[in-house]
Every structure is written in C-alpha cells, then in structure tokens.
Amino acid sequence: MTEQQPGERNNNSVTPSVEGGKSPESNVNMDVSTNIVKGTIATTDTDTDIDTGIDTDTGTTKDTHAEMVIITDSIAGTNAEAGTNISLDTYVGAEASKGASANASGRSSRILIVTAVDAEKDAILRGLGDHAADHFDVIAAGVGPASAAAGTAAALAFASAAASAPKLAQGSAAPEESDAAQASAASWPGPARGTGDGSPAYRLVISAGIGGGFPGRAPVGSLVVADAMLAADLGSQTPDGFLSVDELGFGSSRVAADAELAARLRHELQRAGLAVSGGTAVTVSTATGTAETAAELLRRVPDAAAEGMEGFGVATAAQQFGLPVLELRGISNAVGPRNRDAWRIKDALDALQAASSILREVITS
Numbered sequence: 001m002t003e004q005q006p007g008e009r010n011n012n013s014v015t016p017s018v019e020g021g022k023s024p025e026s027n028v029n030m031d032v033s034t035n036i037v038k039g040t041i042a043t044t045d046t047d048t049d050i051d052t053g054i055d056t057d058t059g060t061t062k063d064t065h066a067e068m069v070i071i072t073d074s075i076a077g078t079n080a081e082a083g084t085n086i087s088l089d090t091y092v093g094a095e096a097s098k099g100a101s102a103n104a105s106g107r108s109s110r111i112l113i114v115t116a117v118d119a120e121k122d123a124i125l126r127g128l129g130d131h132a133a134d135h136f137d138v139i140a141a142g143v144g145p146a147s148a149a150a151g152t153a154a155a156l157a158f159a160s161a162a163a164s165a166p167k168l169a170q171g172s173a174a175p176e177e178s179d180a181a182q183a184s185a186a187s188w189p190g191p192a193r194g195t196g197d198g199s200p201a202y203r204l205v206i207s208a209g210i211g212g213g214f215p216g217r218a219p220v221g222s223l224v225v226a227d228a229m230l231a232a233d234l235g236s237q238t239p240d241g242f243l244s245v246d247e248l249g250f251g252s253s254r255v256a257a258d259a260e261l262a263a264r265l266r267h268e269l270q271r272a273g274l275a276v277s278g279g280t281a282v283t284v285s286t287a288t289g290t291a292e293t294a295a296e297l298l299r300r301v302p303d304a305a306a307e308g309m310e311g312f313g314v315a316t317a318a319q320q321f322g323l324p325v326l327e328l329r330g331i332s333n334a335v336g337p338r339n340r341d342a343w344r345i346k347d348a349l350d351a352l353q354a355a356s357s358i359l360r361e362v363i364t365s
C-alpha cells in the first residue's frame with residue numbers, strides 16, 4: 001500500500017488479516033458481507049462483560065465465553081474509505097496485550113497512542129525510536145471522532161480481555177479447567193495472551209496527530225499538549241445560538257487531560273527547544289473553514305488552542321475504560337478560512353516526531 005498522507009483518500013481494496021471463512025488455527029470467523037470478525041475469549045470471570053464491555057454469554061457453567069465482535073476497518077467501508085488500515089493484528093498483535101509489560105506492582109506500563117492516519121502513526125513511531133514496542137502501541141484508527149472512539153475502544157477491549165484471560169491461555173491450564181475453556185483460550189486469535197491476573201493492559205491513552213492551530217495561540221509547526229478535549233460541535237443549533245450537550249442535559253462534551261502529565265510533557269518539550277502550548281483541543285466532525293466559524297469557536301471556547309477531529313473520541317473511550325488521556329497535536333494549518341495549499345503537513349509531522357522522542361523520555365524516565 002502506498003504511504004497515505006492526512007486527508008488523502010485511499011480506495012485500495014484491502015486484504016483482511018484474517019481471510020474469509022474459518023481460520024484453521026482459531027475459531028475466528030470473518031463475515032466479509034457484514035464487515036465483522038467474531039471469535040470467543042475464554043474467561044472464568046462472569047464479570048468480564050463489565051470489565052471489558054464485551055457481551056458475555058452468562059451460561060450455567062463456570063466458564064463463560066465472551067464474544068468479541070471487531071469492526072475491522074481493513075474491510076469496513078467507512079474507514080477503508082478514510083484510508084486507514086487497522087487489521088485484526090493491530091489489536092491482538094504481539095504488543096497489544098503483552099502480559100510481560102506489567103511492572104513490578106502488577107500495573108501495566110504500556111501506553112496506547114491513537115492517530116487518525118498512517119502518516120501520523122509513522123511519524124510517531126520514528127520519534128519513539130527502535131524500542132517503541134517496549135512501552136507503546138501506536139494505531140491509526142481513522143479520521144473523525146467516531147472512528148477514533150471505536151478504534152480506541154476496540155484496542156482497549158482486546159487488551160482488557162487478554163489481561164483477564166485465564167493463565168491456561170499461556171499454556172498453564174489448571175487441571176480442573178474444562179476442555180471447552182481450554183479449547184477457547186487456545187483459540188485466542190493472535191500471539192497475544194492474557195496474564196490472567198486482570199492487570200490493566202494500558203495505563204495511559206494518547207490521541208495524537210496533526211491539527212489546526214488557533215491564530216495567536218498555536219502557530220503552524222508548533223505543538224499543542226491539550227489541557228482538555230472538547231467536542232465543539234456536539235449539541236444543537238438553536239435560533240439563539242449553539243447549545244452544547246451539557247446545556248441540553250445529555251452528558252458532557254469535555255474530557256480533562258491528565259493535568260500532571262500534560263504539564264510535565266509541555267515542560268520537557270519546551271526544555272528541548274520545541275514550541276508548545278496548552279489550552280483546549282476542540283474536536284469537530286467538520287474542519288473549520290471560515291473566519292466566522294473560527295471566531296464563533298473562540299467565543300464559545302476562549303482557551304481553544306488546537307482543532308482536530310479525533311481527540312474527544314479517543315478521550316471518551318479512554319474515560320470509559322477508566323484511563324487517563326492526553327492529546328498531542330503538531331500544527332499543520334491555521335484554524336480559519338480554508339486554504340488547503342497552505343497546510344504544512346510535513347512541518348506538523350516533523351514536530352510530532354520530535355515530540356514523540358521527548359514523550360518516550362518522559363514516559364520511560
């Protein structure tokens with residue numbers, strides 16, 4: 001597949017990582033017509049559905065089988081059109097749920113970084129360096145808040161399910177485990193195996209990518225490490241102006257970033273000579289393209305620094321899994337009148353790469 005830049009559409013037909021039909025080594029089925037992959041996760045914990053959000057069959061036997069349904073955007077229409085390429089391997093690959101990544105306290109030390117497109121993911125991987133896989137999993141989940149939330153939630157659910165899977169999945173089955181449980185655990189669709197100790201697979205989620213910068217707040221080529229992620233267009237228009245979901249009483253359009261970590265990362269980025277701002281990162285489904293919309297956003301969100309299309313989606317998924325979250329944007333363009341030719345995507349990706357190198361030091365120090 002040719003390298004895809006942010007904003008480029010990719011109409012390549014993509015080959016799913018699990019071929020249609022039943023895999024000889026697992027019980028994973030791919031239904032190409034409905035774009036879902038199904039499998040079973042053996043678990044001895046009937047709370048697994050609560051822990052993971054995965055629907056469980058609460059049978060009368062001790063062993064239950066959590067059914068996983070993964071929308072793979074390798075084959076799903078919307079994300080394939082958006083040009084992303086998440087495969088089943090992305091979620092259950094060697095790194096995603098490494099039991100070995102849990103530290104001495106039993107807490108995971110892994111970080112999940114979610115970008116929209118491969119070009120952002122690649123810049124981050126370059127910045128993280130050769131040993132990125134020791135601490136980080138980086139996935140490109142697609143453009144927009146829905147793909148971001150779905151991709152993040154799927155990755156977290158897989159990792160969580162793997163962490164809850166019984167030891168027998170690693171070949172250390174208790175003698176009393178049923179044949180069915182052993183068979184199901186052995187059919188986990190990938191090399192990843194749970195630790196069985198229920199320790200969380202991730203300790204932090206980061207939404208990262210290029211973004212628009214509000215003039216005077218975040219210049220092109222600089223970085224924003226957000227204080228909060230805000231769904232700026234989640235609500236309702238009224239004749240008297242916009243009402244947020246908060247004002248409508250339907251929930252919250254804001255997720256706070258991990259304040260201590262955001263401040264530390266900004267400090268270290270500055271120390272390394274990089275230009276970085278704080279403030280709110282607004283998430284929109286439609287990128288701002290006029291001075292009027294930019295001014296209206298600033299009126300409603302006075303501390304807005306950056307605009308992207310994924311942060312709130314990633315943050316919502318992380319929040320639902322009880323995980324802290326950050327948003328990191330390399331600024332490619334000014335938020336305002338649309339001028340695609342003026343986007344400096346390479347500068348933004350370079351900034352993202354440089355920031356990722358510092359991020360690795362902050363996380364691993």
Ligand SMILES: O=C(O)c1cccc(C(=O)CC[C@H]2O[C@@H](n3cnc4c(=O)[nH]cnc43)[C@H](O)[C@@H]2O)c1
Pocket residue numbers: 006007008116117142143144209210211212213284286287288307308309310332333334335338340
């Ligand atoms: O060509 C365009 O006008 C255009 C319109 C919408 C989106 C794009 C993208 O390339 C989206 C890719 C990616 O970029 C982030 N991004 C970058 N700048 C902005 C912005 O000013 N407002 C919102 N999002 C922005 C976004 O997170 C997307 O993932 C191109």
